Amino acid sequence: MQKYVTRFCKKISNPMVILTIAILAFLIYTIILPLIEILVTTLMDVNGTEGFSLEGWKSIFASDISQALLYSPMTQTFQIGIFVSIISLVLGSLLAWIVVRTDLKYKKTISFFLVLPYMLPSWFNAFVWLIVFKNDRIGGQTGLVQAIFNISPPDWLSYGAVPIILSLSAHYYIFAFLLVGAALSSINSDVEESATILGAKTWGILRKITFPLVIPAVVSAFILIFSKSIGSFGVPALLGLPVRYYTLSTMIYSNISTGQQVTGYILSLVLIVSAIVVIWMNQKVISRRNYMTISGKGSKQKLISLGKWRIPTTIAIWLFIFCLSILPVLLLGIQTLLLRDGVYSLDNLTLHYWIGQSDPTIGNGIQGVFRNSRILSAFKNTVVVSFFAALIAAIIGLVIGYLITRNKEKWQFRLMDQLSYLPILIPSIAFSAIYLSMFAKPGVFLPSLYGTISILILITVVSELPLTTRTGTSSMIQISNELEEAGSVLGASWITRFRRIIMPLSKKGLLNGFILVFISAMKELDLLIMLVTPKTMTLTTYTFDLQEQGYTQTANAVVLIIVISIILVYTLVTIFGKIDITKGVSK
Amino acid sequence: MGTIVVNNIHKYFDEFHALKGIDLTIEDGEFMTLLGPSGCGKTTFLRILAGLEEASDGEIKIDGREVVCVSNQVSLPTSDRNLNLVFQSYALWPHLTVFENIAFGLEIKKMPKEMIKQKVAETLERLQIGHLSSNSPSELSGGQQQRVAIARAIVTEPEILLLDEPLSNLDAKLRIEMRGELKRLHHDLDTTIVYVTHDQVEALTLSTRIAVFFEGNIVQVDTPQKLYNSPKDLRVAQFIGNPIVNCVEATVNDDQMEMISPLNTYRYDYKIGLEEVTLATNPENIHIVSESEPGAIVSEVYSVLPAGSETYIQVQLQETNEILTIREIGEVMYEIGSNVWIKPNLEKMHVFNPKTNEKILVELDLRVPVNV
Ligand SMILES: Nc1ncnc2c1ncn2[C@@H]1O[C@H](COP(=O)(O)OP(=O)(O)O)[C@@H](O)[C@H]1O
Numbered sequence: 037m038q039k040y041v042t043r044f045c046k047k048i049s050n051p052m053v054i055l056t057i058a059i060l061a062f063l064i065y066t067i068i069l070p071l072i073e074i075l076v077t078t079l080m081d082v083n084g085t086e087g088f089s090l091e092g093w094k095s096i097f098a099s100d101i102s103q104a105l106l107y108s109p110m111t112q113t114f115q116i117g118i119f120v121s122i123i124s125l126v127l128g129s130l131l132a133w134i135v136v137r138t139d140l141k142y143k144k145t146i147s148f149f150l151v152l153p154y155m156l157p158s159w160f161n162a163f164v165w166l167i168v169f170k171n172d173r174i175g176g177q178t179g180l181v182q183a184i185f186n187i188s189p190p191d192w193l194s195y196g197a198v199p200i201i202l203s204l205s206a207h208y209y210i211f212a213f214l215l216v217g218a219a220l221s222s223i224n225s226d227v228e229e230s231a232t233i234l235g236a237k238t239w240g241i242l243r244k245i246t247f248p249l250v251i252p253a254v255v256s257a258f259i260l261i262f263s264k265s266i267g268s269f270g271v272p273a274l275l276g277l278p279v280r281y282y283t284l285s286t287m288i289y290s291n292i293s294t295g296q297q298v299t300g301y302i303l304s305l306v307l308i309v310s311a312i313v314v315i316w317m318n319q320k321v322i323s324r325r326n327y328m329t330i331s332g333k334g335s336k337q338k339l340i341s342l343g344k345w346r347i348p349t350t351i352a353i354w355l356f357i358f359c360l361s362i363l364p365v366l367l368l369g370i371q372t373l374l375l376r377d378g379v380y381s382l383d384n385l386t387l388h389y390w391i392g393q394s395d396p397t398i399g400n401g402i403q404g405v406f407r408n409s410r411i412l413s414a415f416k417n418t419v420v421v422s423f424f425a426a427l428i429a430a431i432i433g434l435v436i437g438y439l440i441t442r443n444k445e446k447w448q449f450r451l452m453d454q455l456s457y458l459p460i461l462i463p464s465i466a467f468s469a470i471y472l473s474m475f476a477k478p479g480v481f482l483p484s485l486y487g488t489i490s491i492l493i494l495i496t497v498v499s500e501l502p503l504t505t506r507t508g509t510s511s512m513i514q515i516s517n518e519l520e521e522a523g524s525v526l527g528a529s530w531i532t533r534f535r536r537i538i539m540p541l542s543k544k545g546l547l548n549g550f551i552l553v554f555i556s557a558m559k560e561l562d563l564l565i566m567l568v569t570p571k572t573m574t575l576t577t578y579t580f581d582l583q584e585q586g587y588t589q590t591a592n593a594v595v596l597i598i599v600i601s602i603i604l605v606y607t608l609v610t611i612f613g614k615i616d617i618t619k620g621v622s623k
Numbered sequence: 624m625g626t627i628v629v630n631n632i633h634k635y636f637d638e639f640h641a642l643k644g645i646d647l648t649i650e651d652g653e654f655m656t657l658l659g660p661s662g663c664g665k666t667t668f669l670r671i672l673a674g675l676e677e678a679s680d681g682e683i684k685i686d687g688r689e690v691v692c693v694s695n696q697v698s699l700p701t702s703d704r705n706l707n708l709v710f711q712s713y714a715l716w717p718h719l720t721v722f723e724n725i726a727f728g729l730e731i732k733k734m735p736k737e738m739i740k741q742k743v744a745e746t747l748e749r750l751q752i753g754h755l756s757s758n759s760p761s762e763l764s765g766g767q768q769q770r771v772a773i774a775r776a777i778v779t780e781p782e783i784l785l786l787d788e789p790l791s792n793l794d795a796k797l798r799i800e801m802r803g804e805l806k807r808l809h810h811d812l813d814t815t816i817v818y819v820t821h822d823q824v825e826a827l828t829l830s831t832r833i834a835v836f837f838e839g840n841i842v843q844v845d846t847p848q849k850l851y852n853s854p855k856d857l858r859v860a861q862f863i864g865n866p867i868v869n870c871v872e873a874t875v876n877d878d879q880m881e882m883i884s885p886l887n888t889y890r891y892d893y894k895i896g897l898e899e900v901t902l903a904t905n906p907e908n909i910h911i912v913s914e915s916e917p918g919a920i921v922s923e924v925y926s927v928l929p930a931g932s933e934t935y936i937q938v939q940l941q942e943t944n945e946i947l948t949i950r951e952i953g954e955v956m957y958e959i960g961s962n963v964w965i966k967p968n969l970e971k972m973h974v975f976n977p978k979t980n981e982k983i984l985v986e987l988d989l990r991v992p993v994n995v
């Protein structure tokens with residue numbers, strides 16, 4: 037008996053054991069418990085019934101409102117998913133091939149700009165779309181097309197499926213670009229050259245050798261884009277909600293914001309299951325880890341000469357970049373200067389929406405952005421949330437990565453690995469629905485977190501764990517266990533070893549994780565929209581509010597602030613931090 | 624002081640039985656080499672000795688103090704065993720300079736700054752890397768990294784120094800140079816050294832004693848001379864053989880006290896009790912002789928391999944086509960394809976049981992029958 041007590045005490049005093057228990061507890065509390073909670077909510081005390089009942093599920097899957105609530109949004113969601121995936125894949129793979137395999141000039145700069153849209157919020161494109169193609173159907177001011185050509189764009193072009201698909205594609209092609217690009221650059225041109233020696237033509241080589249080798253990356257990208265786009269909220273909200281074009285995510289939002297919690301939760305579960313099925317299929321089709329091992333050696337590659345295609349290709353790519361990265365920012369900037377929305381003439385230009393005092397005759401008396409104390413506080417909230425979420429997520433990711441790589445065989449750590457990956461399966465809007473339910477009232481260990489900044493930080497941290505755990509693990513794999521053992525032989529305690537050996541060696545990985553989360557948190561809307569209160573408003577959620585209430589110029593001005601902040605961070609990090617963010621994005 | 628007594632150490636990795644009851648006593652000040660092929664458990668044993676790996680069973684005492692005793696759940700932390708380890712990969716910390724790498728252990732011991740400086744400088748000088756003090760490990764060559772790793776291990780003056788294949792990453796010339804330095808270091812420091820290698824020449828040149836590992840067992844512990852001249856196990860003979868040991872099978876006839884081998888038919892004095900034995904002898908124990916000598920047999924020169932100060936001659940036996948290697952001092956020339964007469968030195972012929980690999984210990988007194 038005594039023996040076991042001493043053994044237990046010894047174990048408890050080991051910092052590794054304490055850390056393991058703490059992290060497992062954290063993951064279970066923040067990921068598993070909410071999922072259980074939401075499931076229970078949909079099954080107990082539903083619609084006035086007492087105790088267990090399937091009423092809620094029945095009313096959604098088999099009743100007169102099922103079509104409107106579930107089936108039609110679901111069809112539309114999948115439609116969007118499929119089209120976005122196809123367009124993104126074609127575009128992204130083509131660009132990747134040109135950038136990686138041809139002798140195009142200024143590749144670094146081009147890559148920087150091609151990846152830029154990913155750094156911006158996905159719904160940024162939706163804002164710009166409205167500036168250009170808005171028609172007069174739902175009132176408010178019309179867009180640029182109407183102003184210039186004086187014709188009203190047809191409904192299908194202003195709102196609904198087409199603009200949603202295009203806006204999302206303009207964001208998600210980057211996944212295909214990065215994944216396929218990585219696969220292409222890992223192909224040693226020896227493989228292709230040996231085919232050339234055998235007399236194959238360029239097209240034959242592409243079809244017979246290059247394409248099969250990048251297939252796994254293409255499939256990965258497809259799945260990633262598909263699951264991301266079916267879960268996205270911002271774009272379908274901005275371009276679909278005004279005309280009652282619903283996807284699952286906007287349906288969830290509408291239901292929960294009108295007090296139909298159970299419906300919202302059930303739809304969230306449907307969305308989660310859809311995402312899980314898709315990702316599970318991915319693992320079935322290919323085991324990505326085996327295929328995607330890219331040798332660190334940097335294979336030698338012979339570039340394909342563009343020849344007479346050089347000029348057209350260069351022009352096409354820069355035009356693409358201009359349309360997707362530069363023009364939108366310009367348009368957004370100009371729009372914020374229009375005194376009356378939709379009137380594009382010189383005497384209509386004003387800085388009122390930036391610096392003006394409240395004037396009841398303009399925009400319902402809204403103040404200029406720089407005078408608006410709510411925007412200042414939203415900016416502060418955004419920075420606070422992004423900074424702390426990034427810091428915490430990066431550190432937890434590093435620690436989990438450390439524990440996992442040091443104890444590969446044990447079940448606790450495999451569980452930890454799986455758990456930390458789970459949030460990627462939960463679409464943001466569903467995730468925030470869960471947190472709303474869980475933290476609206478005082479919980480087991482915590483007071484009610486709803487309405488605090490902490491819950492925004494918490495949910496961002498948890499949703500970014502899959503990413504930071506991966507970056508943490510990959511930087512830990514590079515630190516051999518022996519470096520740590522060399523310390524223990526000399527008598528360094530675990531704390532000392534972690535502080536003096538592990539931390540300094542993983543500095544780069546830590547910084548990388550931090551920056552990725554920081555940028556991603558700055559543009560986060562879906563995750564936070566249901567959890568913010570006026571006091572904890574962030575820039576993104578405030579923008580969404582402003583847009584909903586029709587303060588278009590102010591909303592766009594705030595978007596511009598977000599965009600410029602992110603581009604600033606992204607540029608600084610790329611230039612000074614010597615960190616290649618694109619490496620982390622594709623994980 | 625640095626006496627190590629190892630008693631019945633076992634190690635399981637899940638089902639895999641990596642160490643199968645290791646018994647070993649290492650005296651104070653010894654240079655003990657653990658020799659064996661790759662994967663036989665040398666590193667595992669060294670790590671258990673260092674406390675980086677837990678034993679599954681058994682005891683280890685250092686200077687009479689119990690450091691591992693699985694049945695009593697004793698396992699002193701590494702830092703309480705007063706030893707240090709040089710890793711095969713060196714495991715230098717890439718974010719620290721050479722100086723900081725070496726000073727780390729002294730800082731952990733909270734030694735005053737001035738003293739640390741002095742001690743590190745002394746150690747750097749001893750290993751002739753004083754000029755590299757402020758470099759980062761990645762700027763050093765393999766040999767220099769090796770020296771830093773050793774410096775880091777000896778600066779804390781451990782009583783026992785463990786080295787895991789320290790020379791295996793160096794090129795041939797540097798390896799020979801470092802051998803000399805290691806031996807000198809052992810002489811100067813007076814510490815007990817436990818040295819792991821799979822290179823038999825390294826083991827023979829450096830050690831005071833060698834423990835030969837096979838598949839998780841120690842099969843023989845002896846001085847280099849004894850190990851070379853009288854291996855107790857066929858595998859040991861084959862592993863130690865330099866460059867190779869000559870082995871032939873012989874059929875035993877205990878009734879007539881006669882064994883028939885491809886070399887010759889031999890008489891012996893005691894009953895063996897086996898159907899077959901393996902005869903083994905080193906290349907220098909077979910001589911090329913003139914035809915007239917009794918007991919010599921004829922064979923064909925297969926290939927001649929000069930190696931500077933000595934020459935290896937491979938000959939092919941007529942009946943079985945087996946190839947034997949013979950070492951001759953100096954540069955000698957034989958024509959390939961020509962016939963030569965060879966004769967083994969029967970006093971240095973070892974006889975093994977091919978089933979158990981064990982040496983047949985009785986004094987057989989092999990001899991060529993007079994009437995042949
Ligand atoms: N951590 C481990 N887990 C499982 N098997 C191991 C582990 N470490 C070593 N082994 C196995 O134990 C055997 C002995 O390994 P090792 O001691 O490294 O051999 P050596 O150093 O003699 O080459 C090998 O078969 C190896 O695969």
Ligand SMILES: [Mg+2]
Binds near residue numbers: 666667
């Ligand atoms: Mg080894």
